[in-house]
Amino acid sequence: MAKQSKDGSPPQLKDPDLYEELRDQGNSKEKAARISNAKANPDMQPSQAGGKSPPYEEWTKEDLYNRAKEIPIEGRSDMSKDELIKALRDH
Structure with a gap:
């Protein structure tokens, strides 16, 4: 948040x-x-090297789940792939 x-x-x-x-x-x-x-x-010059990950839609559900676990996002085990994407984006 x-x-x-x-x-x-x-x-x-x-x-x-x-x-x-x-x-x-x-x-x-x-x-x-x-x-x-x-x-x-x-005064800031953020790197252009970041942000090279593919969009969440191209991730597997398992990869999305593992990312949600790192954050952690509650209720992730019951979420569909689309729900995981939304939860990650809304974090």
Whole structure:
């Protein structure tokens, strides 16, 4: 889950278009926000080497389950492949 600001509001995205593009590519909300905000900051130069994993739709259900276990996502053992993808993206 993305961190909230001190007043409890969600963090502000500095590049919402890039955020949406990264989400469409299968990145989690947290990772997409982190990358889009870093790229929008002229003092930061995030690496282009990351993000080379195939989209979740190309992963096997077992690989999705193992990733959900690492995070950990509760209820993963009862989830279908589509449900695992959604849970990983929503994390």
